[in-house]
Amino acid sequence: MQKIALENIDKFFPSSRSWANRGANLTLEAGEIHAVVGENGAGKTTLMRILAGLEKPDSGRIVIDGEPVVFRGPADAVARGIGMVHQHFLTIPGFSAAENIVFGEEPRFARFFVDRKALLANAAEAVRRFGFAVDPAKPAEALTVGERQQVEILKLLYRDCEVLILDEPTSVLPEREIGALFDTLRKLAGEGRTIVIITHKVREVLRIADTVTVMRNGAAVGRRRAAELSERALSDLVMGADARSSTAPQAAPAPKHRPAPALPPALELSGVTVRRGQHGRARLNALSLSVAPGEIVGVCALSGNGLAELEDLLAGVLKPSGGRVRFLGGRYPRRRAAPWRENGIAYVPSDRMRRGSCADRSVAENVIAPDRDTYFPAGFLDSGAAKAAARAAIDAFSVKAEPDSLVGELSGGNIQKLILARELLLAGGSGSAEGRTPPRGPAGKPARLCVLCEPTWGLDQASTEFAYGAIRGRRDEGSAILVLSSDLDEILALSDRILALHGGSIAGAWENRPGLSREEIGAAMLGAGGPIPAHVEGGPCD
Amino acid sequence: MTDGNRRKAGLLLFTVAAAVGSACVLLLLFSKSFAESLNLFFVAPLANRYYLGNLAASMVPLIVAALGVSFAFESRNFNLGGEGQIYSGALAATLVALAMPDSAPLAVQLAACAAAAALGGAIGALSGTLKQRLGVDELISSFLLSSLVALIVDYLVTGPFQDPASNFQTTRAIAPAAAFAKIFPPSSLSAGIFAALAAALAGKAVMSRTRFGFELRLCGASREFARYSGIDSGTYTVLSMALSGALHGLAGALMVFGSYGKVMKGFSSGVGWSAIAVSLIARNDPLAIVPAAAFYAYLDSGAKSVMLGSDVSSEIVAIVQAVIFLLVTATRLPFERAMGPGGHGVHRNGAKKGGAS
Amino acid sequence: MSFPDVAGTIAGNAFDAMTPLVFAALGGLFTELSGMLNIALEGLILTGAFFGVIAASLTQSAFAGFAAAGMAAAILAWVYGAATIRLKANVFVTGLAANIFASGLTVVLSNAWFGTKSVIAFKSPAPAAPFAATLGGIPFLGEALFSHDLIVYASWIAVAATSALAFRTRAGMRMRATGANAEAVVAAGFDPDASRLLAIVLSGLFCGFAGASLSLPLSAYVPNMSAGRGWIALVAIYLGARRPGRIAIACFVFALAESYSNYAQGTLKIPTEFILAMPYAATLAALVIGSALERARNSR
Structure with a gap:
């Protein structure tokens, strides 16, 4: 009824x-x-x-x-x-799971006071009755x-x-x-x-x-x-x-298997360990991987297995407590250089709202922020160039906005598109958006390394396909691309090589060949992939 | 004009109207002759050359200090130490001027302003550094530091540097030749007003056209995004607090060279708070600071005129100032219906929002 | 004077000096828990001190003075809170407004009503505790613990009451939830603004008590007699990790410094300005050291 x-x-x-x-x-x-x-x-x-x-x-x-x-x-x-x-x-942080569950309906005694015992008992009863498995006494942060x-x-x-x-x-x-x-x-x-x-x-x-x-x-x-x-x-x-035919950007063809290029890696992690918190459980455990120019390496993991830490490490937020991170054979930069400049690192963060954009600033300011060298020649703003770049980003990804719009007024999907446009397309190159005018950004080379975290999170299907095309285009122009994603479909659609993380270590590595088994990767992500050969590392397979 | 701008203009108008209105109410409550004190408050400051010039003269430190406030605010740092920075800057400038009795006026002025800016800047930078290194809230540390510094300057003015020939609590006066030229006699308005106006123009250019200003403001808008963009916001915390302190110190020096010629105990008291009001009325826009400072100086000289001519104490201006502070950052008019849940202006910063999710 | 007497005097004075700090810090704790940094404590204390002693003198009742102090400061807090929350203004700037308003209003009123901008002496009853006469005679402990005004003991009860209110009532839960995640409060069908306003009014009430505990024992109003205590209270909240008991301990440490510097002023030759600067210096030092320790602990 x-x-x-x-x-x-x-x-x-x-x-x-x-x-x-x-x-x-x-x-x-x-x-x-x-x-x-x-x-x-x-x-x-x-x-x-x-x-x-x-x-x-x-x-x-x-x-x-x-x-x-x-x-x-x-x-x-x-x-x-x-x-x-x-x-x-x-x-609500600072509250226990039980306090969160009964918040606003707390049992009381003597009219005014919250009965903590009854509160815990009521929450535990609800957990049991509905067949959940959460410890009501656990603090929300945990x-x-x-x-x-x-x-x-x-x-x-x-x-x-x-x-x-x-x-x-x-x-x-x-x-x-x-x-x-x-x-x-x-x-x-x-x-x-x-x-x-x-x-x-x-x-x-x-x-x-x-x-x-x-x-x-x-x-x-x-x-x-x-x-x-x-x-x-x-x-x-x-x-x-x-x-599908008229308004949506065209989808790029599916990836073909490409032989791993024999170039020195753009990004190389060797034995990197990251600890977080006072007791210092290793969140990344002696992790080694490398990404060569012209390949897409996809790293997938379940939450809590090191993906977030790997992102923060490459974002410069976390420092490794052991091991080495190398970029183009040298030290990994302490701060990010502009994405589309020589030696630049393009980075699409998983937190698009707080890290990847600034709600209180215009689209144009968001676009130029990472590349101030280009837009502030001799220290002074070139507003014409800034506006042109914003326009290019908007056109490239069909972002529903104007250069002057506040980013905070855009929808989440449009913000993600703006970030992708900024990080992937604003170079001199065109991406591989067939049938579109190449956006004209500032003169510069494509980023040498692209770190893309959940790159199509929240995008609709058409925009996702378009983003995939742009990412492949970057690869074909010689960028080294590292995709971090918890979405296995995305990893399979994009990657040339696939790494699975479990417990902060590599639990499996595969070439993305037709017939690669989803289940095998899933099992490795769960840590149930059977004994992992000792020699498995994140380096290029031969 | 967009809706947002019209709304902002409406709110500002409301604030100004409430300030003027509250001044009237206070005069009505506390003065014996309402009409006369209205005249003293609102007309007298503009009535003759002397008052008008003094009004303009009091704009000078307000403009420069308010610029200092807005550079801190724009980077989302709160410098509540303006009082101590102005006061100590004034003392530094006076001491330098007294130490160079025979030098050319320009040399004395430059050296004294540099010393004042350096001292104010150092005090501001200390708060900034404490925030960057240890996470000490700059709002509290700058206030505590300022209170501490003001008491030390009090001691120095009335102790080691007291003018032995004076019955007042004051330092010796600087050489009259070293002071700025008076441009509007008999008032105390000096050429310092040109320095202040130039500073406002320069501040505008720095804020909106330069890379430094862009990076500073980006740190204020979102630390996380600034970091992502490759900007070290810790550096800008120190830089903006230092710049803010330096401008406050400079304002103190301009008070000495423009109007007073010496430091009296507590003579700059209140300028720091007023500068915050000016900067807020101007919404941190360096150019808007000039008219905002004029409005503020007008209220202030009105209150002084009332105090001299009647029985009302000049502290009514503090109450008017409070009304301005209360309303100037409002984003919604009183009696306007609340639109949905929220209250986002209330949080101390973004970090406390969102919680565990 | 023998050492136990001196120690007893300093400790006893510290308990007196601690009282306004404790009240103010508890007041600030409510706003802190609801997610706001309340820099208006200073002005709220001043308001309480001014109106408290006037009311006590008019009614010849210490209790009435205490209540009036709380009321007056709560009303100012309500105005400040309403502007902050209903008009969505910046909480720091409206906090400045409350401070400036309080210092301006007290001077204007004292000029208008008493014809002076300086110290006003009143004849009002001191809120003495009934057991002071008997227990106060015990060496050290008598002077340190039992010879205070009732207000001192009231502040100790306030510590427990605050703890119960913030952590054991629905209103307290909502207040803390508002500070931690206001969206969750909305989703649960409550108005976080109501919790914020309640927190601000409570902070006014407690700061009013703080003011009364400055002016009632003196039977006088001294301009600016809050003397930075609102700011010291904020640091005490931070050092006390937002727990009422620990906040009281932090307040006691500051009070001990104040009590000692008052004692030193009588015996050593130090310029007044330095004595006045002592609380600011001590607070700043405590703030810096506390932050440094916390940073060291977190980075370990």
């Missing part, structure tokens, strides 16, 4: 001057797992935030069990049994990403939410934990709860959802049964069959 209906929802955002939702409709039934899919900026998250009481619609209405409701805030939605797990978890997600879901269950909305729940989870999450969600749906998953991953939809709503340009294209859809058909619905 119909549990919830969203009818003709409109939502306009004055800050970005855009419609997030226009006449959006959605229905949910009790006991189903429903996926809301669409590209970036299709309005999925906004529509769900409206349902969760976090945004107010400009027009349209929400109907629950046949009764129209108005939410003044998230508390109203929770009172009606609707709760949302955000993409960025809202865990929880893994997966445990934090469990806490977020438990928060809602503790408040008797009947409708759980999860925004991109798998984007932060390692493969193994995705399975566990899906099992949990099926169990909760089996008890009669309604689960909504916001996602842009087509494959995931078919794996978990009973029903699907596809969104495009702020409106729902339709509600379907997942069982009736093929991956291809769903893809076409998401992209819009007509959109």
Whole structure:
């Protein structure tokens, strides 16, 4: 039976001057797992935030069990049994898992005081009843990403939410934990709860959802049964069959296997150990790898196995406690040189909001920031060149912005595109964006090394393909490219060589040949890949 | 004009109106003759050459010190040590001038200004260095340092460097020839005003056209992104605090050479706080600092005029200043309906936001 | 004077000197926990000191003076908090506003009401503790622990009360959650701004008490009698790692320095300016050393 209906929802955002939702409709039934899919900026998250009481619609209405409701805030939605797990978890540091779960509903004694014993007992009971596996006494800071997600879901269950909305729940989870999450969600749906998953991953939809709503340009294209859809058909619905040919940038051809070039490595790590924290468990353990000019090396790992530390090491945030990092045979630079200058290092960080961009500055300022040598000849700003570079970046990746726009007003996907354009395309070269005018950036050579972390995180399919093309183009121009990603599909799509990290060490190394087994890599990432030969290192295979 | 700019202009207008309004209310409450004190407060400062010139003269240190404030603010460092930096800069300038009685005026002025800037800069740099090396909050350290320094200068002015011939708590006066030329007699307005205006222009150019300014402001906007872009924001913490302190010290020197000719105990008291108000009204824009300083100097001379001509104490200007501080950074008008949850201006910095996620 | 007497006097004075610091630091702790650095403590203390002693003299009740001090400072804090939160202004700048407002208002009012900008002496009852007469006679301990005004003991109770309020009540949980992750508070259906405003008003209340504990025992108001205590309190919060008990200990250390420098002023020939500078120097030194130790510990 119909549990919830969203009818003709409109939502306009004055800050970005855009419609997030226009006449959006959605229905949910009790006991189903429903996926809301669409590209970036299709309005999925906004529509769900409206349902969760976090945004107010400009027009349209929400109907629950046949009764129209108005939410003044998230508390109203929770009172009606609707709760949302955000993409960025809202865990409260300094609180235990239990305190996070019962926050706002703490049991009390003597009217005023929080009953800590009852609080812990209640949380433990909830953990047990819903079949989760998180220690309620654990402090929030010590929880893994997966445990934090469990806490977020438990928060809602503790408040008797009947409708759980999860925004991109798998984007932060390692493969193994995705399975566990899906099992949990099926169990909760089996008890009669309604689960909504916001996602842009087509494959995931078919794996978990009973029903699907596809969104495009702020409106729902339709509600379907997942069982009736093929991956291809769903893809076409998401992209819009007509959109594919006209507006989306063209996809680059799939990678061919390339022999490893016999050049000295651009980046070479030998026996690098990184410790973090007081007790100093090694996060990277005697790690050795190298990347030669003209090859793409993909490193994949589950969270907590050293990928973040490897990024921070190459970003200069962490110092190795042992071993050596060499760049072009010399010392690894302490600070990043401009990406598209000689000896430069292009770097797409996994944290695009805080590290990769500055919300309070314009697009132009974000574009020129890493290459001040070029845009401040003799110390003074060349504003014409700055504007031209911003324009080039915007055109190259179809970023929806103007050079003067504040980056904080762009959507996450557009910010990611801007970063990719800045790091990959602003060189004299063209990338391999066939059919497009090569952007004219400042004179310079492509970066000698590109460190790309989760490079297409949050991008829609068309932009992802375009980014892949640009990355391959860089490789073909002779850059050494290191891709760090927790997304195995991405690693397989891009890499010439693949390294799996487990526990901060290399757990496996492969040439990306056709027929390479996904399962074998997955097993190595889990540390279950059988005995790892002692000679396996990250160097080029022969 | 965009919506955002119109809104900012509206907020600024509201702040200025509230400041003027609160001055009126205070006069109404505390003066015996409201009409007369209104006249004293708002008209008298502009009524004759003498007052007008003095008003312009008091803009000089305000402009230069406010520039110092804005360089710190733009790099997201708070220099609350302006009071001590101005005071000690003034003393340094006076001592240098007294030590060079027979040199050419220009040489004396340059040497004294350099000494003042160096001392103020060193005090600012100390706070900056403590922040960079040890993570000591520069807001607190600069305030504590300034209080400490001001007391030491108090001691020096009334002790070792006290003018033995004077009954007042003051140093000896510098040679009249070494002071800046008076350009608007009988007021104390001196050629120092040109130095201040030039400093504002130079500040604008540095802030918006140079690599140094760009890097400094980027550190202020996002430390993480600045680091990613290859900028060492620790260096800019020290540099901006040093530059801020140097400009404050310079402001102290300009007070000595422009108006006072010597250092009296506590003579610069309040200029540092006023400079913060000026910089905030100007939203850290070096060019806007000039009119903001004029507005501020106008209020200040109004209060002085009221004190001389009536029974109201000049501290009412502190209350007016408080009203400005209270409203000048508001991003929403009073009685305007709250738009959704938030309160992002409230956090001390980005680091405390977001929590564990 | 024998050594135990001197030590007793210095320690006893330290407990007196500690009281305004403890109240102010507890007040600052509320705002700190809710995610704001409150630099208005100084002005709030001054407000409490001024209105507290006036009210005590008018009513001839130390208790009324104490309550009025808290009220007056809480009202100023509310204005400062409302501007900060409802108008979304910068908390440091509005904090400066509160400080400047307090120092301006007290001078203007003292000029208007009492015709002076200098020290105002009142006739008001001192809040003496009932057991001071009997227990105060015990050597060392008597002078150090039992011969204080009631306010001193009230501050010790305030330490426990703050601890309970911040860590054992729903309002306290919300306040701390607001400081740690305001978005989570919104998602749970609460208004973090309400918690912030409550924290600011509480900090005003406590700073008012701090002011009363300066002016009531003296039966006088001295211009600028807060003398940097609001800033010292901020450093005490930091050194006390945001825990009420540890903050009280940090306050005691600062108070000991103050008490000793007062003692030294009577016996040694030191210029007044240096005596006045002592608390700033000690606080700055403690701040630097504390930060250096923390940095050393983290890098190990």
